Structure formats: structure tokens, C-alpha cells
Amino acid sequence: MTLIDDLTTLLGPAHVLTGGDMDRHARDWTGAYPGEPVAVVRPGDTAQVADCVTLAARHGVPVVPVSGNTGLVGGTYTKGGLMISLERMNRIRDLNPAARTATVEAGVILSALHDAAAAQGLYFPLWFGARGSAMIGGVLSTNAGGSNVLRYGSTRSLCLGLEVVLADGRVLNLMSALHKDNSGYALRDLFIGAEGTLGIITAAVMKLVPAPRAHATATLALGNLADATVLLNRLQEASGGLVEAFEFMPASYSRRLAQVRPDLGLPFGEVPEVTILTELGATSPALCETREDGSVPLTDLLETTVAGLMDEGLITDAIVAQSEAQRGAMWARREAAAEITFARRPFVDTDIAVPLDRAADFLTEIHKRLQAVEQAHEPMTVAHLGDGNLHFTAFPVDGSKATYDRVITMIEDVVATLGGSFSAEHGVGLSKRPSMARRKDGVALDVMRAVKAALDPAGVMNPGKVIPAKDSDAS
Amino acid sequence: MTLIDDLTTLLGPAHVLTGGDMDRHARDWTGAYPGEPVAVVRPGDTAQVADCVTLAARHGVPVVPVSGNTGLVGGTYTKGGLMISLERMNRIRDLNPAARTATVEAGVILSALHDAAAAQGLYFPLWFGARGSAMIGGVLSTNAGGSNVLRYGSTRSLCLGLEVVLADGRVLNLMSALHKDNSGYALRDLFIGAEGTLGIITAAVMKLVPAPRAHATATLALGNLADATVLLNRLQEASGGLVEAFEFMPASYSRRLAQVRPDLGLPFGEVPEVTILTELGATSPALCETREDGSVPLTDLLETTVAGLMDEGLITDAIVAQSEAQRGAMWARREAAAEITFARRPFVDTDIAVPLDRAADFLTEIHKRLQAVEQAHEPMTVAHLGDGNLHFTAFPVDGSKATYDRVITMIEDVVATLGGSFSAEHGVGLSKRPSMARRKDGVALDVMRAVKAALDPAGVMNPGKVIPAKDSDAS
Known part of the structure; x- marks a missing residue:
């Protein structure tokens, strides 16, 4: 019996996909990792997943789990492995x-x-x-x-x-x-x-x-990014920890937004150095219930706080959303990030984290160092700034691997000096394994290898992902 | 060179304690685990800790870290191991x-x-x-x-x-x-x-x-414990997630408190089935700043919410603290828990967790089952109810190991049927290793053993703690 035969006996033919039927699972949406699995199986419960793993092990075939396949780092890529789709386990x-x-x-x-x-x-x-x-x-x-x-x-x-x-x-x-x-x-x-x-x-x-019963949303202008940490702490104190989003868009972002999506408009007449989109969410009736005059206390709280911070000079300009439509328009400008960033190629994009108070230091330093590599366009940043998480993209004039490596190394160097991480939220998968080899503490890598070997001694669980080989050349 | 010689060379004689000098570290405050370490060392930095571990390994001596030594499960007990005190690393x-x-x-x-x-x-x-x-x-x-x-x-x-x-x-x-x-x-x-x-x-x-700039504290009476989950959710919604404490004391606790500590008083004329001590903490000026009439908005918020829940019949009686002194008196009744519980011996005490909505089911069932074992006094409970964490104590008439085992098995049985844990916050150490053997998922134990063997193949790091031996008899 082949593995496919065994799996078909276990699951029935409808749930063992081969050939072109595998495309939906084998190719992730980035398009960068066209996989070649031996089959894609769709077990219906936990026991069947376990049976699939056992059968694959018996045939010496590794297994790669896949669910929505929306990852960004090639985590589900396989050549020769068995893909186990969890899509039928949707209860x-x-x-x-x-x-x-x-x-x-x-x-x-x-x-x-x-x-x-x-x-x-x-x-x-x-x-x-x-x-x-x-x-x-x-x-x-x-x-x-x-x-x-x-x-x-x-x-x-x-x-x-x-x-x-x-x-x-x-x-x-x-x-x-x-x-x-x-x-x-x-x-x-x-x-x-x-x-x-x-x-x-x-x-x-x-x-x-x-579920929050009210949101209050504002777009704020600041003179410089170093003030943003102060702003976040002040908003947290004033609201008692209600800040749900604190997103950063620099002037370069605003200018590019105006070019690519002029329909979305810009919030301020003059483009500020720093634009922050922030949102509070509340559940308490005292903050959420609309008053007779139509006002919402949570919105008043945000307006009062912002007005105070403008008087202090921390905020230079501000708009507080007065309707769901205005709130939607603010978010649309932020959610256009991928569209306005990746319209230009070649690019070098990253998902990095730094301590909350070091984002400004990161940008200052990386812009300085990037001057050593000719850029086709100014770099682009958009950030979950409240988490210290920046999506930073550079646009070098050529798309060679040598240039890519040079730029990514520069970025990682700066991240490392600030005590940051080369992967904030996207994970490692296949694409950041070289970064793991270059940047992760060597002892930490050895501990991970020991844990992996202890729990998967035959190396059959999504092999080749996350942990670099011991003598990897880190490139 | 003996290990003591090597350690003395490394740290100097002042930081290698032997004989009676070890008592402070070797005997934990429960008194239940009088250890006999070969020595207690006090390294001054991380490199010295590493050197101590290396030296001990060279001499085949296991190491046991100790810091404040306030644990409750014998986690620092050793006979023949080297205790490494972190007390000098206090920067x-x-x-x-x-x-x-x-x-x-x-x-x-x-x-x-x-x-x-x-x-x-x-x-x-x-x-x-x-x-x-x-x-x-x-x-x-x-x-x-x-x-x-x-x-x-x-x-x-x-x-x-x-x-x-x-x-x-x-x-x-x-x-x-x-x-x-x-x-x-x-x-x-x-x-x-x-x-x-x-x-x-x-x-x-x-x-x-x-730091919260204002607290609002209340003692609340309920007719039954099943209503407490509803109460907690309502308080969270009304305050927007400001609940910092939600502590449960049953009628048996109140009665015992009145006996042992009559000086602390009881909050209500008639002892309610369920007494809840809850506290909100806030940072926002809108909730924290004292008004001209001396009132604090956070206290008003709690009073209004409590009044509404009394109208609904969920709360049967309530006192909201109007001063720091009243707040202190409320907490003093809760913090007398250890004193009023352990004044009676023998006892069987536990630190268990159940899902948030199952605390009432736990108490109903355990009280029923305990009728099979003659009790000297009614059982005592005090709980971090907002975490589903109960400290439950039974008082059987005899202190034999057989009775202890019978009662603890009963408690663990009920906890298991509710999807709970035999250790909520105290850990496992030495004293709950039998419970690990009896109650923890066997596959989970094997995974822990694999991780332990991978990271400490010689078994020198605090041996004999947390993980039971593979063929342990679970008693």
C-alpha cells in the first residue's frame, strides 16, 4: 500500500487531494512559495489527524499543517511532504x-x-x-x-x-x-x-x-516621533487603559497616500512629520450612552484629553471622528498601507519590533545608514506603534539578492543595537530562517534545537521551518 | 579539591555557607521541609551563578536555586544538593x-x-x-x-x-x-x-x-455563589474592566472570623451565604479627581452600579467603603484567612482552580462527598474567585496519612470532573508531585519529561521536583 492508498482508506477519496486539486493549499497567497506536496488530506476530527500523522511517519513522509494559509513567511511550504488541512474541523x-x-x-x-x-x-x-x-x-x-x-x-x-x-x-x-x-x-x-x-x-x-459599546477615534499630528511614547502614556492614563489602537504613519506615508489614493484625502492641510491614528474602546454605560444632545461621553473624554495635550504643545493638530463615516475614513487611510507600499518594486520589507521608546531611534539611524545604498524612493513605514512593531520597507534601485542582503543586514543591525527583534508578528517560517541564524542568541537556538529534537526526534513535523541548521551560513 | 574548596576559591569564604549558617536557607518557612544541603553559596553576578553550576556538575552535585524561600510546596528542599542563593543579586x-x-x-x-x-x-x-x-x-x-x-x-x-x-x-x-x-x-x-x-x-x-490614583472597594452579600459570575461580569462591564480584586468568603468563613477575630467585626447584621470583597482601581482624572463636595467619581460609579444590582435582586446587601480606614477594615477581614483557617489541626488544604463559572458546583459537590469522612469542623474556603482559584481546607477528625489521602483524592476527583487543576498558583514542587502523577494528562507528563531530559540530561537542576518519576505510584 502506498501512503496515498492508506490515506484514502482512512479518509475516503474526497478528502485526499492530489495533482491540480492541491493548488488551493499548495500555493500560498504571497505566491512566493509554490509547494509540491505528495497530497493534501482533510481529516474530519482529531483522531483522523493523529492517524494521518502516524501513517505519514510509517511511510517516512513529513507532515505540514495548513489552515487558512494566509501567512507571510512560507510556513506551509513543502516539497514532498503531506499537507494536513484543518479546514473541515470548523466547529x-x-x-x-x-x-x-x-x-x-x-x-x-x-x-x-x-x-x-x-x-x-x-x-x-x-x-x-x-x-x-x-x-x-x-x-x-x-x-x-x-x-x-x-x-x-x-x-x-x-x-x-x-x-x-x-x-x-x-x-x-x-x-x-x-x-x-x-x-x-x-x-x-x-x-x-x-x-x-x-x-x-x-x-x-x-x-x-x-464587546466595546462605543469607540472614539482620532487622527493626531505630532512634531516628532519621540513624543509619541509620551502621548500614548498620557492617553492611557486619561482613559484608564482604554487605548485599543495606536498606529503611526510618517510624512512619507502621507505623501505616498496622496499620490496613490487621492480619493482617501489627507487629514491635515500641511503634512505633519508624524500622524497617529488612535482609538479608544469602552463598555461602561457612563462612557458609552449617548446623551440627549447626541454627544457620547467617550468622545468627549478623547476631545478633552487631546485639547489639553494641544495646549501643552505635545499635539500640533487633531481631528476627532464625529461619526462612523469619519472613523471609517481614518481607518481606510491606515489600511491602504499594503497597497501604497507594494505598488513599487523592488522592495525590502520587514516586520520588526523595538522597545516602546526606541522607534524614533530606529528610524533616525536606519535612514542615515540607507544613504549608503542608492534608493529608488524614500523608505516607507507604518507601525503598530503601541506595541513597538514597525513594518519598514526600503526601495533600493536594484532587485539583486546582494542588494537585498545588504539592506536587510543594515536593518537587522540597527534592530539588534536597540534590543529589538527581526520578527515581531509574522513569525519565522522559511523566509526568516536566515535571520534566525544571523541574529538569534546562539544559546537560544541550541535550546530550541534540543526541544525540537526531544519532541520530534525523526524531524517529521514541518521540517526546515523556524530553526536554522546548526552550521547554517546565515544567508 | 572538594566542591567546597572550589566554591570558596570562586566566591570567597563569606559567600560559601555550611553547617548552622545554612539554616536560614535550608529551612523554608512552612517548616515542613528541613533540607540538608552540602552548602549554600551566594554568587554576586550571573557569571558566578554559571560558575557555581559548572563546578557542582563537575563534582556530580545537583543545584537548587533559592531566593526569598517563601514558597509553599517544598520547591527548594534538598538533601545533598548545592543551594544557590540569588540574594546578593538584588540590583x-x-x-x-x-x-x-x-x-x-x-x-x-x-x-x-x-x-x-x-x-x-x-x-x-x-x-x-x-x-x-x-x-x-x-x-x-x-x-x-x-x-x-x-x-x-x-x-x-x-x-x-x-x-x-x-x-x-x-x-x-x-x-x-x-x-x-x-x-x-x-x-x-x-x-x-x-x-x-x-x-x-x-x-x-x-x-x-x-499606578491607580483611586480605588473603590465594596463588601457585597449574595444569596448564592452561582450569581457571583454574573456579578463579576456586570461589574467589569459597568466599570470598563477596572475590577482589580474579586474575593469570595462563604458563611462558614464569616462565622469563623467572628470567633477567632471578633475585633475585626462582620460587615452585615445577618451572615450572608456569600460575601464578596471587590475593588476597582482607576487612573483617569475623570474617575479619580475628588470633587468639591468631597466625593470621588469612581466611588460613585461603584455605588450606582451596586444600587442597580440590588434593585435587580442580584445583590442582597452592600457596603461601599467611604474612607481608607473602611477599605482597610474590609481587606483585614480577607487577609485574616490563613490565621483563621490554620488555627485548627489537622487540616487538608488545597489550592485549586476551576473554570470561572464552576466554583459553586465545586463547593456543592465536595461538601456532599466530604460527608463520607467525619469532619471535626465545617470546611473553610476563601477564593480569588475572579480567577476561579479556591483555597479549600477540610478538617477531618484524624491526621493520619490514610485520611489525608482519602480527602485529597476526593477533592481532586471533583476538581477533575469540572476540568480544573490541583495547583492554581502555588506550583508543584515536592508536595504536589503525587498529584501530578495522579491527575496530569499522561501525554503532557511525557512531553515535560522529554523537555526536562533535553535541557538537563544529567538531571542536576533541582532534581525530584515538579515531574513525577515515570512509574511513580502516585501516592
């Missing part, structure tokens, strides 16, 4: 409004969980562009971030319980809904963000939060 | 008000960090009784909890960066101040809560938060 097993938890299978689409929570007046606070396709399994495997991390944390901090199929086909059951549990090592946190290299996540218990 | 290396981080060594006492943060208008939000002795190293190694977890999380969620000396004497440097970092496995989370069995934590970067 919300339980939603408990009293305990504020949702028990979900790995194939649940993020927006489906949003909808199910909303029906109970609750919110699953993980929000990013691919929410209509991304599935919980991939979200957990990459420890996904997004634009609400500032308030609610990354995926890891939203997960209470986890179910994982291990390399030996056994099922690790950590499916609890507990907020405190000190019974041994933090295994849950270890499998989250491991990108399928230690096991396949099949289900999870996720936290829900009360 | 706050850096405190950054802009980024809201503190870089601390493992020997920093928790209350020293509280004081340093307070001097900057900030708060390190981990609060429990032993804060004047407990040190950061132990706090991290046990993933300590306490009474602010509901709002700010356990220790693991307050840590950004970590430095660890490994079994082979190498130093793992994860000392970043990043809020997002997806560069590989969650090693930081793995070492936190590992109780020194995977490495010795020597330093950390911890998160700080704005």
Missing part, C-alpha cells in the same frame, strides 16, 4: 458567555468566531486584514498579532486551553478553561507560535471579552 | 518610565520593586502576603499569582525578558523589552514556572503599569 464546540470562553476547532475562520461572539455581546479581540480567511489553527501556530494587541495581547495571551497532535501520533490534551494553572511546564505556550514544528494544533479554548 | 538595573519596564536581578525583593515603581508613579502589579520577603527569581520560577491577577495576569504575563543559567553553565540571554517577538519558540514562558528544574533565572525585564 465552534462551545461558547460560554458566563465564563467568556469559546472552544473551537483549528479550522474555524477568525471572522466566524467574531460573529459567534458578537451574537452574545462579546468580542474575540484579534483583528487583522486576513480575518475572513485565517483560521484559528494558523493563528495559534503563528501567535498572530494585529491591531488590538496593545489592549488585549497577542494570540498566546488569548488562549486558555489547547489540543495538539504530536509527532508520535499521540494527542496532548491541555483543553482547560482555567485562568490559573501551575501544574508543570507551560506546554501550551510552547506549541503556540511553534509554526507546526512541534505538533499540530487541532483545537483550543479561547478567551472572549465584552 | 534594579534599570527602570524606564517611558517604556514602563524594570530590569531587575533575581534577588530583588518584590516590595523593593513596588517602591521603585511607585517613585515614578508606576506599579508592579503583583501583590501577595509574602511581598516583603519574596524575590523576583522565585516569583518567576513559580509563576506567582496573588490578588491582582484578575486585572493584570500572573507573573508570566508581566515578564518581557529573561536571563537564565542553563544546566551546562551557559547563559541564555532573552533579555528584551519587546511586546511582540515571534522569533522562535516561547522559551521565556517555558523557564517561567519551571521551579528551577530547567535552569536558574538570574534577571528579568518586567512590565510596569500606571
Whole structure:
């Protein structure tokens, strides 16, 4: 019996895809990683996932889990491996409004969980562009971030319980809904963000939060980025920690926005050095209930705070949204980021993190160093600044690998001097493995290798991802 | 050269303690674990910790880290091991008000960090009784909890960066101040809560938060515990997530309090089935600034919310503190818990967690089952109810091991049927290793064993703690 025969016996022919039927899974949406799996299987439950892993191991074939396939670092690429799609495991097993938890299978689409929570007046606070396709399994495997991390944390901090199929086909059951549990090592946190290299996540218990009943949104102009940390701290204090988003767009972003998407308009007459989009979210009636005159206390709170900070000279100009339409227009300018950035090629784009108060230092230094490499256009930045997370893109005049390596090395050098990370929220996958080899603490890499070897001694779980080979040349 | 000689050469005689000089470290404050280390050493920096580990390994002697030694599960017990005290590593290396981080060594006492943060208008939000002795190293190694977890999380969620000396004497440097970092496995989370069995934590970067400028505190009476989850959710919504404490004391607690500490008084004329102590904390001027009439908006918010819930019949009686003195009196009744519980012996006490909405089910069922074992007194409960964390104590008539085992098995049985944990915040150490063998998922135990063997192949790091032997008899 071939592996395909065995899998077909297990799952039925409809759930063992080969040839052209695999395209939807084998090619991720970046297009940069056209995979060649031996097959794509679609198990219907955890036991079938375990059986698929066991069968593949018996045939010496590695396995690569795939769910929504919206990752950015080639984490699901395989040549010769078996892709295990979690898409049929799409049940919300339980939603408990009293305990504020949702028990979900790995194939649940993020927006489906949003909808199910909303029906109970609750919110699953993980929000990013691919929410209509991304599935919980991939979200957990990459420890996904997004634009609400500032308030609610990354995926890891939203997960209470986890179910994982291990390399030996056994099922690790950590499916609890507990907020405190000190019974041994933090295994849950270890499998989250491991990108399928230690096991396949099949289900999870996720936290829900009360859905904000009001938002207040503003676009603010600052004279310089160093003031932004002060601004964030002041907004947090004034609101009592209600800041849900704190996004940064420099002058270069605004100018490019005006060129590519003139329909979106610019908020201020003169383009400021620093534009911040911030949003508060509240649940308390005292802040959310519309008054007889039509005003909302949360909006008043933001207006009063912003006015005070303008009097102090910290903010130079400001617009507070007075309607959902104005709020939408503010977000549209921010969400055009990918469109206005990647319209130009070649580019070198990164997803980096620095300590909260070092973003200005990063930009000052990298702009200085980039002068050594001729640029076709000025660099572009857009940032989840409240998390210290910058998406920085340079546009060198040539697209050679040598230039790419030179620029990425410059960026990573500056990040390293500031105590930052070359991967903030996108993970490592295939594309950032060279950065792991170059930049990650050598002892940390050895510890990761030891953990990987202990849990997957035959190296069958998503091989070649995350951890570089011991004597890798880091390029 | 003996190990003692080698250590004396390394550290000087003042920092190598033997004989009676070891008592302060070798005997923990519970008195239940009188250890017999070969020596207690007091290295002054990370390099010396690493050298101590290397020397001990060369002599085949295991190492046990100790900091404040305020743990409750015998985590620092050793017979024949080398105790490595972190007490001299007590520097706050850096405190950054802009980024809201503190870089601390493992020997920093928790209350020293509280004081340093307070001097900057900030708060390190981990609060429990032993804060004047407990040190950061132990706090991290046990993933300590306490009474602010509901709002700010356990220790693991307050840590950004970590430095660890490994079994082979190498130093793992994860000392970043990043809020997002997806560069590989969650090693930081793995070492936190590992109780020194995977490495010795020597330093950390911890998160700080704005210090609340106002608190509002209330003692509330409910007719039954099942309503408490509803109450907590309503308080969170009304306040926008400002609940910092939600503590539960049943009627049995109130009656015992009146007997043992009549000086503290009881809040209500008739003892209610359920007494809840809750506290809100706020930073926003709109909630914190005292008005001309002397009132504080946060207190008004709590009073209005409580009044509404009384009208609905959810709360049957209530007192909102009108002064710091009244607030202090409310907390004094809660903090008398250990005194009024452990005045009676023998006892069987536990630290368990259940899902947020299952505390009432736990108590109903355990009280029913305990009728099979004659009790000298009614059981006692006090709970961080907002975390689903109950400290439950039974008082059987005899103190035999057989009775202890019978009662603890009953409690663990009920906890297991509710999807709970036998250790919420105290950890495992030595005393809960039998519970690990009996109750923890077998696959999870095997994964922990694999991780332990990978990172400490010779078994020299705090041996005999946390993980039970493979063929342990679970008693």
C-alpha cells in the first residue's frame, strides 16, 4: 500500500487531494512559495489527524499543517511532504458567555468566531486584514498579532486551553478553561507560535471579552516621533487603559497616500512629520450612552484629553471622528498601507519590533545608514506603534539578492543595537530562517534545537521551518 | 579539591555557607521541609551563578536555586544538593518610565520593586502576603499569582525578558523589552514556572503599569455563589474592566472570623451565604479627581452600579467603603484567612482552580462527598474567585496519612470532573508531585519529561521536583 492508498482508506477519496486539486493549499497567497506536496488530506476530527500523522511517519513522509494559509513567511511550504488541512474541523464546540470562553476547532475562520461572539455581546479581540480567511489553527501556530494587541495581547495571551497532535501520533490534551494553572511546564505556550514544528494544533479554548459599546477615534499630528511614547502614556492614563489602537504613519506615508489614493484625502492641510491614528474602546454605560444632545461621553473624554495635550504643545493638530463615516475614513487611510507600499518594486520589507521608546531611534539611524545604498524612493513605514512593531520597507534601485542582503543586514543591525527583534508578528517560517541564524542568541537556538529534537526526534513535523541548521551560513 | 574548596576559591569564604549558617536557607518557612544541603553559596553576578553550576556538575552535585524561600510546596528542599542563593543579586538595573519596564536581578525583593515603581508613579502589579520577603527569581520560577491577577495576569504575563543559567553553565540571554517577538519558540514562558528544574533565572525585564490614583472597594452579600459570575461580569462591564480584586468568603468563613477575630467585626447584621470583597482601581482624572463636595467619581460609579444590582435582586446587601480606614477594615477581614483557617489541626488544604463559572458546583459537590469522612469542623474556603482559584481546607477528625489521602483524592476527583487543576498558583514542587502523577494528562507528563531530559540530561537542576518519576505510584 502506498501512503496515498492508506490515506484514502482512512479518509475516503474526497478528502485526499492530489495533482491540480492541491493548488488551493499548495500555493500560498504571497505566491512566493509554490509547494509540491505528495497530497493534501482533510481529516474530519482529531483522531483522523493523529492517524494521518502516524501513517505519514510509517511511510517516512513529513507532515505540514495548513489552515487558512494566509501567512507571510512560507510556513506551509513543502516539497514532498503531506499537507494536513484543518479546514473541515470548523466547529465552534462551545461558547460560554458566563465564563467568556469559546472552544473551537483549528479550522474555524477568525471572522466566524467574531460573529459567534458578537451574537452574545462579546468580542474575540484579534483583528487583522486576513480575518475572513485565517483560521484559528494558523493563528495559534503563528501567535498572530494585529491591531488590538496593545489592549488585549497577542494570540498566546488569548488562549486558555489547547489540543495538539504530536509527532508520535499521540494527542496532548491541555483543553482547560482555567485562568490559573501551575501544574508543570507551560506546554501550551510552547506549541503556540511553534509554526507546526512541534505538533499540530487541532483545537483550543479561547478567551472572549465584552464587546466595546462605543469607540472614539482620532487622527493626531505630532512634531516628532519621540513624543509619541509620551502621548500614548498620557492617553492611557486619561482613559484608564482604554487605548485599543495606536498606529503611526510618517510624512512619507502621507505623501505616498496622496499620490496613490487621492480619493482617501489627507487629514491635515500641511503634512505633519508624524500622524497617529488612535482609538479608544469602552463598555461602561457612563462612557458609552449617548446623551440627549447626541454627544457620547467617550468622545468627549478623547476631545478633552487631546485639547489639553494641544495646549501643552505635545499635539500640533487633531481631528476627532464625529461619526462612523469619519472613523471609517481614518481607518481606510491606515489600511491602504499594503497597497501604497507594494505598488513599487523592488522592495525590502520587514516586520520588526523595538522597545516602546526606541522607534524614533530606529528610524533616525536606519535612514542615515540607507544613504549608503542608492534608493529608488524614500523608505516607507507604518507601525503598530503601541506595541513597538514597525513594518519598514526600503526601495533600493536594484532587485539583486546582494542588494537585498545588504539592506536587510543594515536593518537587522540597527534592530539588534536597540534590543529589538527581526520578527515581531509574522513569525519565522522559511523566509526568516536566515535571520534566525544571523541574529538569534546562539544559546537560544541550541535550546530550541534540543526541544525540537526531544519532541520530534525523526524531524517529521514541518521540517526546515523556524530553526536554522546548526552550521547554517546565515544567508 | 572538594566542591567546597572550589566554591570558596570562586566566591570567597563569606559567600560559601555550611553547617548552622545554612539554616536560614535550608529551612523554608512552612517548616515542613528541613533540607540538608552540602552548602549554600551566594554568587554576586550571573557569571558566578554559571560558575557555581559548572563546578557542582563537575563534582556530580545537583543545584537548587533559592531566593526569598517563601514558597509553599517544598520547591527548594534538598538533601545533598548545592543551594544557590540569588540574594546578593538584588540590583534594579534599570527602570524606564517611558517604556514602563524594570530590569531587575533575581534577588530583588518584590516590595523593593513596588517602591521603585511607585517613585515614578508606576506599579508592579503583583501583590501577595509574602511581598516583603519574596524575590523576583522565585516569583518567576513559580509563576506567582496573588490578588491582582484578575486585572493584570500572573507573573508570566508581566515578564518581557529573561536571563537564565542553563544546566551546562551557559547563559541564555532573552533579555528584551519587546511586546511582540515571534522569533522562535516561547522559551521565556517555558523557564517561567519551571521551579528551577530547567535552569536558574538570574534577571528579568518586567512590565510596569500606571499606578491607580483611586480605588473603590465594596463588601457585597449574595444569596448564592452561582450569581457571583454574573456579578463579576456586570461589574467589569459597568466599570470598563477596572475590577482589580474579586474575593469570595462563604458563611462558614464569616462565622469563623467572628470567633477567632471578633475585633475585626462582620460587615452585615445577618451572615450572608456569600460575601464578596471587590475593588476597582482607576487612573483617569475623570474617575479619580475628588470633587468639591468631597466625593470621588469612581466611588460613585461603584455605588450606582451596586444600587442597580440590588434593585435587580442580584445583590442582597452592600457596603461601599467611604474612607481608607473602611477599605482597610474590609481587606483585614480577607487577609485574616490563613490565621483563621490554620488555627485548627489537622487540616487538608488545597489550592485549586476551576473554570470561572464552576466554583459553586465545586463547593456543592465536595461538601456532599466530604460527608463520607467525619469532619471535626465545617470546611473553610476563601477564593480569588475572579480567577476561579479556591483555597479549600477540610478538617477531618484524624491526621493520619490514610485520611489525608482519602480527602485529597476526593477533592481532586471533583476538581477533575469540572476540568480544573490541583495547583492554581502555588506550583508543584515536592508536595504536589503525587498529584501530578495522579491527575496530569499522561501525554503532557511525557512531553515535560522529554523537555526536562533535553535541557538537563544529567538531571542536576533541582532534581525530584515538579515531574513525577515515570512509574511513580502516585501516592
